[in-house]
Amino acid sequence: MTHFDDLMAFARETRALSLVAGRLGWDQETMMPRGAGEQRSEEKAALEGVLHRRRSDPRVGEWLSKINAQDLDPIAQANLGHIRRTYERSTMVPADLKAQIARVSSKSHSAWAEAREANDFASFVPVLSEMVDLKRQEATALCAGGPIYDALLDDYEPGATSQSLTAMFDALRPRLVALRAKALEKPAPKALEGSFDESEQMKLARIVAKSFGYDFKRGRVDKAVHPFSSGSGDDVRITTRTVAEDPFNCLYSTIHEVGHASYEQNVDPQYGLTYLGRGVSMGVHESQSRIYENQIGRSRAYCEWLYGEMVKAFGDFGLADADEFYAAVNIVKKGYIRTEADEVQYNLHVLLRYDLERQLIEGTLEVADLEEAWNARFADDFGYAVDRASNGVLQDVHWAVGYFGYFATYTLGNVFAGCLHQALRSAVPDLDDALARGNTGPAVEWLRENLQRHGARYEPREVIAKACGFEPSEGPLLDYLEAKFTALYP
Amino acid sequence: MTHFDDLMAFARETRALSLVAGRLGWDQETMMPRGAGEQRSEEKAALEGVLHRRRSDPRVGEWLSKINAQDLDPIAQANLGHIRRTYERSTMVPADLKAQIARVSSKSHSAWAEAREANDFASFVPVLSEMVDLKRQEATALCAGGPIYDALLDDYEPGATSQSLTAMFDALRPRLVALRAKALEKPAPKALEGSFDESEQMKLARIVAKSFGYDFKRGRVDKAVHPFSSGSGDDVRITTRTVAEDPFNCLYSTIHEVGHASYEQNVDPQYGLTYLGRGVSMGVHESQSRIYENQIGRSRAYCEWLYGEMVKAFGDFGLADADEFYAAVNIVKKGYIRTEADEVQYNLHVLLRYDLERQLIEGTLEVADLEEAWNARFADDFGYAVDRASNGVLQDVHWAVGYFGYFATYTLGNVFAGCLHQALRSAVPDLDDALARGNTGPAVEWLRENLQRHGARYEPREVIAKACGFEPSEGPLLDYLEAKFTALYP
Incomplete structure (x- = not known):
């Protein structure tokens, strides 16, 4: 030896x-x-x-x-x-x-x-x-x-610097604020209503997990208060939750966790229980959960299939067709809570937290002034005021338990997902034909081959760049969001 | 410190x-x-x-x-x-x-x-x-x-010696052989027949576990290939199994495991995660599983209640009344497999293994001669011949994985259960009135107070003697078995 x-x-x-x-x-x-x-x-x-x-x-x-x-x-x-x-x-x-x-x-x-x-x-x-x-x-x-802040960032996203993240996030912010403002001006599409049997939701969640290639021989789906993915290699389990009035919560939480789990399941088995045999960073992990959930799961094509599955499971559930379904799963509406936010507003939640926590760690903002700073920034970016602390500065557990540096990886993951999605669409031009039949195979196979199998073999930015064929930036995410939501809110 | x-x-x-x-x-x-x-x-x-x-x-x-x-x-x-x-x-x-x-x-x-x-x-x-x-x-x-053999015994039953165990087991053997012979001469009682819904079996198993005071807040029941109890203190889980044709398997496996689990759940919380906060030996553990399963669970009084629960769960299931039910759960019949044996023959299976493994370890029996020795002894004690190795010397996994010294604790547990049962009946003379209503409270409370709460505070024989008020011996078990099975097979 x-x-x-x-x-x-x-x-x-x-x-x-x-x-x-x-x-x-x-x-x-x-x-x-x-x-x-x-x-x-x-x-x-x-x-x-x-x-x-x-x-x-x-x-x-x-x-x-x-x-x-x-x-x-x-x-x-x-x-x-x-x-x-x-x-x-x-x-x-x-x-x-x-x-x-x-x-x-x-x-x-x-x-x-x-x-x-x-x-x-x-x-x-x-x-x-x-x-x-x-x-x-x-x-x-x-x-x-x-x-100083970069040292904490490094716990979640090795190699990331606040300098480059801040530049990226500052570029995202004005275009997201503008897109949010435009969408909220328009009439709201028809939302989902009614009550949906929770055991049927779980059955459908398993069908949906399967449609994304989740390997049940090396995993399982259970219910928990908070959805999460846990494990690596041959034992990667996910949880989801059910709320009678909101089956989208169950279905899209499931798809999100399947994205995380698939990354872990699909690492090259040769890396096994070494440091390489797992996802390389929180940001890259989040890119997988988000591209599964949003760019694929909330695409018009996949909604074509999912709408049909909803009808099979629940009969006539109040949305007339796949177009109405697509609009409903992509609805942009006022809300205070990050974890419930739509694709447009989600990153605004994250940018706010990133800027504030950086100032806390750098010593340019006192904790005593944090609520006021939060509320001011929220009003600026969202165009409406926080009504109470539990809907504002107290909504997330992260800071309480010392997770400073974590939030940034959520938006970085979305940025990476935007890049991967652009590359995926170039590589698989007829992807929508498959998605419309509930076949995500060409997408998840492309992600497996170009990204997931590498595990932690390469640095986070490096593996994204290798997969995409270009250096990651916020551009593709913004282009995708603007195209999608301008079409949805014309 | x-x-x-x-x-x-x-x-x-x-x-x-x-x-x-x-x-x-x-x-x-x-x-x-x-x-x-x-x-x-x-x-x-x-x-x-x-x-x-x-x-x-x-x-x-x-x-x-x-x-x-x-x-x-x-x-x-x-x-x-x-x-x-x-x-x-x-x-x-x-x-x-x-x-x-x-x-x-x-x-x-x-x-x-x-x-x-x-x-x-x-x-x-x-x-x-x-x-x-x-x-x-x-x-x-x-x-x-x-x-030499005592050194292995000590892994499972600290303080036990082959000298005292051999004397005890030699005293058991002839009376068990005689009781077995007598029972097998008599006409067999009516056995259970038909098919029983497996999810109803699981529901009834939970009712039965509850009837024995199993604390579901600090445990759970699941299905597994082999029934077992796992854990200690505030997290003691059991498994059971279902076979459509044999609901007794599910119910009595459950009661057996509840006996093990209750011992772990009922240790004085002051001992917590110390060496005292758990069952003291395999023998004492088995005394709890066996007294729950047999002396209580297969008593005429408890069968009165359980028969009623079976009727509630399965309607008319072919046994006319609690008397027929009691005879059916205590049926003595020919069989080769230890884990399926009735109360009379079970210990004969163990004594055979104990004697043979002691000779293997002491070097007075060669592995090459083991099958012949097994078959000869089996014919002597059971009165019928082993038909194939999987029904004989190859039926248990213990020796394959090196568990020499383990088997003795099964019979020692039954001996301890016999002693505890005698003391329990003296302490709670009207126990049957409660059991007939499905209330095992007086029995399990007596066991908790006198034995289970002590965990590993005292030596195995010492805690049994403390609970009983007399030194443990094979006498009470033999008296109990002879009385019960002479009445069942008059």
């Missing part, structure tokens, strides 16, 4: 343990008896402790110091890069600081839930300030003199 | 991790997608590696050497005893030997399955000989000059 073999064997075991931790998380949201919560916390903490100690294990440092990357083939080098990066990030932050973040995170989560319930941001200010202060300390330890 | 506190914190984390491993096992049998098997093996192996290294971690040895047991209270001393025993057993066997057993075990499992399929014991002889040889080496490392 060479040092590299030793390191890889160790990393492989760590990866297997992290998959166990993921499975435990799935169990908690789907199967766990409700009285088991406290015990489960101890189980999770024990496993997280093992994982943390392995990521920063001194033996990893020794192996790394003894391995000469030039002796390795490119795949081994890519693995080494991931292992080195994880080790360095794990060892740069003092253990005390990490423990403090974990403690404040759990306190802050409860405080956030209470504040949201009471619509009282002021009560959340002290603990959120504590969290921001700790995350700034963490970022300072990680940034090595570089831009 | 004292050395003892450090040791306990470390042990607590190890315990939490072993619960995670158990949960993974449950998932594999109930929820895991069928394509995930190989990946799951790696996940399990990684977690088992962590657990093994923690059990034999040198820091544990150092803490143990620095702690003076006399400074500790009795509960702390009991914990220390378990930790010391586990550590010593983990460090006495060379790591190479353990790895070899694990490798041969997986090879042997496949060889056993093939041999059973082909009814060909000879093809299994080489690999089973290898396993026996390895287990003899392990036992030699563990026995410290004492009886």
Whole structure:
């Protein structure tokens, strides 16, 4: 065994343990008896402790110091890069600081839930300030003199810089604001009404998951409060939810999670339990969930087929034809909540959060002033005012638990999806013929071949550029949105 | 923090991790997608590696050497005893030997399955000989000059000796053989016939589990190929199975597993994730599953209620009344398979295995002669001949995977159940009045108070003796069986 073999064997075991931790998380949201919560916390903490100690294990440092990357083939080098990066990030932050973040995170989560319930941001200010202060300390330890916010971004999107993201997001914002304003001026299309049997919704969700190539032999679909995808390789499970009045929620949550899951299922099996055997970043992951959900799932062609399936499942459900159906699943309407936003307004929600959290971490905005800053920016971009804190600054859990740097990946994912969609349409000009029959095969096969199979073999931007044949930018997403929503709201 | 506190914190984390491993096992049998098997093996192996290294971690040895047991209270001393025993057993066997057993075990499992399929014991002889040889080496490392077989027994029933077990089992055998012979001479009672809807069986299984006080807030019931109970404390899940022609299989498997699960659910919460917070041995565990299943679940009184529930679920199902029902669930009939055996013959199956495996480990029986020895003993004790190897020496997986010492705990559990039942009936003379209404409360409450809540606080025999008020022996089980089956087969 060479040092590299030793390191890889160790990393492989760590990866297997992290998959166990993921499975435990799935169990908690789907199967766990409700009285088991406290015990489960101890189980999770024990496993997280093992994982943390392995990521920063001194033996990893020794192996790394003894391995000469030039002796390795490119795949081994890519693995080494991931292992080195994880080790360095794990060892740069003092253990005390990490423990403090974990403690404040759990306190802050409860405080956030209470504040949201009471619509009282002021009560959340002290603990959120504590969290921001700790995350700034963490970022300072990680940034090595570089831009402080980028050090946090790097947790979710390795290699991304706030400089390039800010330029991209600043270019998106005015055209999205204009498109939103134009759509909201127009008469609203007919919306879905009525009640839809929830077990029929689940049946249809499984049909829809199958239509997107989700491999049920290596996965399963269950119900949970929040839809998510969990796992990697041969065991990638998704959850969805049902609301009697809103079957679109169930169907499009399912498609979204199938996008995440397919990325994990379709990585080249040769990468197995190495660092390469999974999605490379949150942004690239989100590009898959969003292109499945929106560019494909909400396309006019796919709606042709899905409308027929809705009729089979629910009979005459109030929308006259596939055109009305297409308009209804793409409706643009006023709303405060990011997770319920349409394609046009969604990214405006994200840009707002990105700008504010960057200022918090950079120290140019105080937590005490955050609600006012949120509400002002919201009024500017959305054209209507936030009515209460739970519909505004308190709606997301991310900041409460210290996830600064995460939001950006949502919009970056949409930008990547826009690029991939443009390349996909060039490569498969007659895609709509297949989609109209519920056959997403040509699309998902193109994504598998050009992107998903590479797992974490290449850097995030690099793999998107390879797949598209051009450098990613916000242009294709904007062009797609403007064409689609100008046609829908002429 | 004292050395003892450090040791306990470390042990607590190890315990939490072993619960995670158990949960993974449950998932594999109930929820895991069928394509995930190989990946799951790696996940399990990684977690088992962590657990093994923690059990034999040198820091544990150092803490143990620095702690003076006399400074500790009795509960702390009991914990220390378990930790010391586990550590010593983990460090006495060379790591190479353990790895070899694990490798041969997986090879042997496949060889056993093939041999059973082909009814060909000879093809299994080489690999089973290898396993026996390895287990003899392990036992030699563990026995410290004492009886070699006892070292293996100790894995499943700490403190038990082959000397006392052999005396007990030798006393059981002739009276069981006589009772079996007498019952089989008599005309057989009416057996259950027909087909029973499997989802109705599952509904009734849940009603039955509830009737035995199983806490669904801290557990759940699912279907699996083999019924089992999994977990401890606030998360104890059971599985059962359904066969359309045999609802008794589903119902009594459920009651059996509820017995195991209740023991784990009812341990005093103060013991939590310490070594005391779980069942103390396989024998005591089996006493709970068997007293729930047989002495209570197959009693005439409980059958009064269960018959009524069967009628509610299935209408007229062919048995005229609770008397016929009671006779049918207690039917004694010829059969080769241990897991399908009635209360009379079950222990004869176990005694046969116990005697043969002891000889294998002690070196007085060769694997090559095992089938002949099995068949001769079977004919002696059962009065009919084994027809093929899959109904004889190849029926159980235990030996293939190295579980020597395990079988004894099945009969020991029945013996303990006999003792507990005698004490329970003295303590609650009107128990049948409650059972006849489906109320097992007085019985399970007595078991909880006198036995289950103690977890692993006392030694196995000690906790049974405390609960019963007398030293455990085979007498009460034999008296119970003779009285019950003489009345059923007059």
